[in-house]
Each structure stands twice: as structure tokens, then as C-alpha cells.
Amino acid sequence: MGKIFKYGIDHLTVSIALDIARGKISGVLNNTAKDKVLKSQASVQEIVDKGDVVYGVNTGFGPLCTTIISEKDTSTLQHKILQSHSVGVGNAIPKEISKIMLITKVHALAQGFSGIALTTLERIIWHIEKDIVPMVPEKGSVGASGDLAPLSHLFLPLIGLGEVYDEKGNKALASDVLHRLGVKSLQLGPKEGLALINGTQFILAHAVKVVEKLANALDTADIIGAMSLEGLMGSARPFESALHQIRPYKGTQHVASRLHHMLQGSEILDSHHDCDRVQDPYSLRCMPQVHGASRNAWLHLKEMVEVELNSVTDNPIILDAENAISGGNFHGQPLAIPLDYAGVAASELGNIADRRNYMMIEGRFGLPKLLMADVGLNSGFMIPQYTSAALVTENKTLCFPASADSVPTSLGQEDHVSMGSVSGRKTLQIIGNLEQIQAVELLYAAQALDFRRPLKSSPIIEATHAYVRERVAHADEDRVLAYDIEAMHDIVQSGALVHIAEEVAKKEKINLEGDFKAEFTY
Structure with a gap:
């Protein structure tokens, strides 16, 4: 067995991020990280069940933060945010930089403060391991509230949209590649879309x-x-x-x-x-x-x-069901x-x-x-x-x-x-x-x-x-x-x-x- 990096647990460095991107190290979720992720997801679900108003969980986004979203629409909200925020333009960034974005996002989400579902996190890791890397346009981020546009493009394939580099490095529709490999698109839960696209991973991957x-x-x-x-x-x-x-x-x-x-x-x-x-x-x-x-x-x-x-680096941060900080x-x-x-x-x-x-x-x-x-x-x-x-x-x-x-x-x-x-x-x-x-x-x-x-x-x-x-x-x-x-x-x-x-x-x-x-x- 080769070297292993434990997402959400180990200390990530530039060289380790590059080694994971180049297949020299495998990134994994161990039981401790999985428990943290499941606990955070449960906290988000508890917030939804109680009807507490938390930004991006059951409200609109940005200037729509005062618009309350019904419990039945919280999942649809997360699907729509990936669609509406995918507004990047220009050439695609290099494949390796897109892959570093995936790696750094997994490590941030795996720390258990974002409310992401374990299945979603495991799907992102699947993309890394299979070298099926989403295509991300180079322009469109203002660097706050996170790298919204590039991260939206990065995660469109999770819901069966967007484009990817397939295993051979060829550009293809994500839907075609997923269908060929027998992989179904995901149904995102409360806060997941926001957790995916809120963060600095575009800036960070370039900085690496x-x-x-x-x-x-x-x-x-x-x-x-x-x-x-x-x-x-x-x-x-x-x-x-x-x-x-x-x-x-x-x-x-x-x-x-x-x-x-x-x-x-x-x-x-x-x-x-x-x-x-x-x-x-x-x-x-x-x-x-x-x-x-x-x-x-x-x-x-x-x-x-x-x-x-x-x-x-996403928002809001979920400390527990009683403490969500914007x-x-x-x-x-x-x-x-x-x-x-x-x-x-x-x-x-x-x-x-x-x-x-x-x-x-x-x-x-x-x-x-x-x-x-x-x-x-x-x-x-x-x-x-x-x-x-x-x-x-x-x-x-x-x-x-x-x-x-x-x-x-x-x-x-x-x-x-x-x-x-x-x-x-x-x-x-x-x-x-x-x-x-x-x-x-x-x-x-x-x-x-x-x-x-x-x-x-x-x-x-x-x-x-x-x-x-x-x-x-x-x-x-x-x-x-x-x-x-x-x-x-x-x-x-x-x-x-x-x-x-x-x-x-x-x-x-x-x-x-x-x-x-x-x-x-x-």
C-alpha cells in the first residue's frame, strides 16, 4: 500500500496536495472524519426540522438572505444554486489546478463544519481517484463570497451537468461520462450546494x-x-x-x-x-x-x-444544531x-x-x-x-x-x-x-x-x-x-x-x- 493522507485529519501541505493530484499519495476518509461529517450533516437536518432560520439552509442567497425557503424546497435550492452560479467565462483552467481544487475542498469539508453529506464527499473523492476532473472556466470569480462561479462549475458534475476531462484527458459532457460508467448524479441535501461553492479553493489551487x-x-x-x-x-x-x-x-x-x-x-x-x-x-x-x-x-x-x-472557508459554519455562524x-x-x-x-x-x-x-x-x-x-x-x-x-x-x-x-x-x-x-x-x-x-x-x-x-x-x-x-x-x-x-x-x-x-x-x-x- 502506498502513502495515505487522511482528509480532515492530517495536515495538508503544498507538496502533499500536489502528490495527491499526481497520484503519488491516496487521500482517504477515515472513520474519525466520517463521524465528524455525519454529525455536521445531522446538525443541518436538525436545523431544518426545527425551522430555525439559517442563511443558505432555508433562506435565499446573497441579497435574498431574508427570503425564507420552505422545508420541501431546501434540496431544490441547493440544486439551483449550482446552476445559477455557473457563470464562468474564458478558457478552462489547467486540469491539475481543477484537481487541486477538488482535493483542497474535500479537506475543508471533511473537517465537519459544513453540513455536507458523506455520500457527496465520497463522490468528490471518486472524481479525484478516477481522474475524472471537472472543467472550470478561468474567469468570473471576485474572490468573495468565495470563488462562487468556478466552484459552481467544479461541482456541476455532481448533479449530472457541466463538462469534465475523462480518464484519458478528453473533454466530455459529465452526463455522458457518468452514464458510461454507470454512476448516477446526486440529489443534494440542505446547505450542500452552498457548502460546495462557498470557499477559496480556486484562489488556493492557483496559489499552490x-x-x-x-x-x-x-x-x-x-x-x-x-x-x-x-x-x-x-x-x-x-x-x-x-x-x-x-x-x-x-x-x-x-x-x-x-x-x-x-x-x-x-x-x-x-x-x-x-x-x-x-x-x-x-x-x-x-x-x-x-x-x-x-x-x-x-x-x-x-x-x-x-x-x-x-x-x-465556507459559510455559514455549523458548530452544532444550536450554533450556526454566518x-x-x-x-x-x-x-x-x-x-x-x-x-x-x-x-x-x-x-x-x-x-x-x-x-x-x-x-x-x-x-x-x-x-x-x-x-x-x-x-x-x-x-x-x-x-x-x-x-x-x-x-x-x-x-x-x-x-x-x-x-x-x-x-x-x-x-x-x-x-x-x-x-x-x-x-x-x-x-x-x-x-x-x-x-x-x-x-x-x-x-x-x-x-x-x-x-x-x-x-x-x-x-x-x-x-x-x-x-x-x-x-x-x-x-x-x-x-x-x-x-x-x-x-x-x-x-x-x-x-x-x-x-x-x-x-x-x-x-x-x-x-x-x-x-x-x-
Whole structure:
């Protein structure tokens, strides 16, 4: 039997959520969680039987909260809310993000404060296990009262509506897939529809992916930055620990330690130890401060995401049949702000990388102009920096914080919303652009390092450079560099550089992880 995660009981992390989504871990409901779910469902039924007025159980929604719904219509109400709130537009979000939405929703509902039926929860788990994942449009959530529209689309298949990715990843009508598999649609009970669509799981699922992808981008930035520094014959002295102990930000210290150890054993560094270059430009010298600030932003986001992963974010919360609290746990602001912060952090990684790109084609520090020996007839590496410059500016335009905006909805009942769904989507866009900028820097850094031969860099930089050269050759004349950038992008996105660096560090007994490894691990 493989690894098991107990929904509603165990502590969910980013890595566990991703492992469940990728089939590496199985998520289950144990008896303790089932008892909590059944108790909460019984409390809701008791509320209905007594006729107590509780929002969303026997009232309308939003501005219709004062409209009383009869006992016989409480189930119909839950069916209709999934229909009426399914108003998403745009392209479907990636299948994996939809699946993470399912996983995080199950964990929240399984804690026993939402009044969900056990059969409904088990059906959602069935979707996860069978990899039959609902299709969710990317736009339409304002991030409070929860991610209403995307969550409505996510759970339409429970009542036989909507669309899904089937077992083979093909798009299909949920009704067709359920019929083929002999699975009947569900009849939702009191409060169930509201429990399903009220919550932050759209924002949260995007945040989970941001944590994963930005972590790789941060580690990759240090490696490529070190290779660029070697190509530009920069100094490693700004990475010495004594400097950062007197301004001890965790991110800065972590990056400085990584760069210091990554460059140990470099013949290139030794060759210009006594040169007359007093100090390097900021994009080399300030990597610990800039990359480190972005790491601090990532750390803040990771901490907030881990809280949210283990929270109950629907409304009302059912403590027992006598205590149903209408609150605001669905409000996405706690994630919206750190997601916007992470977007700025990712954008700045691209900004400083582009500065290094520009420096490497200027013809400074012993490198040929445009990183090619024979230019004139050849344009050399002039134009890839245009691409990185364009992406840097595009990222800057995406950095406006969605969380700073709010448009009243629901006839003023929901008069302040987080827009965190926008924060999550655009931060992933920024990271996608960052990965392309890093691809250009990797292309430049590998070419620059070639001009330092026969001197060798450190074991880590040599190994990562060799991996690049197995896929893209040194350029002596013009060629279609888009193909080279695409190959570099594949390397960056795959995390291959990070894996190689870690393997070499382990083999050579290099302390690449530093004092803050646990904190900068998700």
C-alpha cells in the first residue's frame, strides 16, 4: 500500500496536495472524519426540522438572505444554486489546478463544519481517484463570497451537468461520462450546494501552483545567476556570510550561502582574484539582496497557503444544531495580498536577469560584443535580449495588485471583495514569463562561459553548463535562436538545473542548502 493522507485529519501541505493530484499519495476518509461529517450533516437536518432560520439552509442567497425557503424546497435550492452560479467565462483552467481544487475542498469539508453529506464527499473523492476532473472556466470569480462561479462549475458534475476531462484527458459532457460508467448524479441535501461553492479553493489551487513554480524559479535564478557571474568574471566576495549576518534577512542569507557554495572551486574566480575591478554592477553584486527579497515573499506566501490549506472557508459554519455562524471565512484577502506580493517578487527576478542579459552582450569584461567573435554580418546574440526586455515590461504591467481593487457585488450585500482569483491567475502568468526570461539568460550565460575556456568554473556550474551544451551547441554564427530559447525554456521549466546542482552538491559534499532549508521547502 502506498502513502495515505487522511482528509480532515492530517495536515495538508503544498507538496502533499500536489502528490495527491499526481497520484503519488491516496487521500482517504477515515472513520474519525466520517463521524465528524455525519454529525455536521445531522446538525443541518436538525436545523431544518426545527425551522430555525439559517442563511443558505432555508433562506435565499446573497441579497435574498431574508427570503425564507420552505422545508420541501431546501434540496431544490441547493440544486439551483449550482446552476445559477455557473457563470464562468474564458478558457478552462489547467486540469491539475481543477484537481487541486477538488482535493483542497474535500479537506475543508471533511473537517465537519459544513453540513455536507458523506455520500457527496465520497463522490468528490471518486472524481479525484478516477481522474475524472471537472472543467472550470478561468474567469468570473471576485474572490468573495468565495470563488462562487468556478466552484459552481467544479461541482456541476455532481448533479449530472457541466463538462469534465475523462480518464484519458478528453473533454466530455459529465452526463455522458457518468452514464458510461454507470454512476448516477446526486440529489443534494440542505446547505450542500452552498457548502460546495462557498470557499477559496480556486484562489488556493492557483496559489499552490505559484508556490511550486516560483520555488523552482528562485532556485534556478541562483544557478543561472552564478553562471552569468562566471561568464562576466564577477566577484564572489559579496556572498560571504559576514556581510549578511549584519543584515540578516532569511532570504538574503539563504541566497548568499547558495551562491558562495555554488562557486567554490572555480578556476575562473581564482584567475582574477587580484584584478583592479573594485566592485561589480548591482545585478551581480546584489543577487543575495534581490533574489533574497523574492525568497522572503515566497516564504510569506507559503506560510499563508499552508494556513489556508487546513482551513474551513465556507459559510455559514455549523458548530452544532444550536450554533450556526454566518461569518466571512470565504473572503480571499488573506491569499490575495501575498499572491500579489509574490507576483512582484517573480517580476523582479526577471528584471534583474534582464540586466545581466544586457551586460553580457555589451562587450565588457573581456567578452566579445553580442557574445560572438565575428559580428557585423552576424547579429550575434543581440535580439534575444529584446525578448527578455519585452517580457520584463509585460510582467511590470501585470504587477498591479488585484487585491487593491474591489467592485461591490450582490446588490451591495457583498460590498468588499478580494479579487484574489485575478491575483492567482496573473501571478502564474508572471512566472511563465519569468521562465522565458531565465531561458534567455541561460542561453547567454552558457555562451559567455564558453569564452572563459580553458578555465573551469565550479563543479556545480560546470555540470549545469555541460547539461545545457548537450542540448544546445555554442554559436559561432547566426541561426534561428528561437529554437535555442525553446530548449533552454524546457530546461528551466523542468527543474533540471536544480536537480543537477543538488546531485553534484551531494556528491561533492557542498553545503548548497544552507541554514534555512526547512523554511524554503514546501
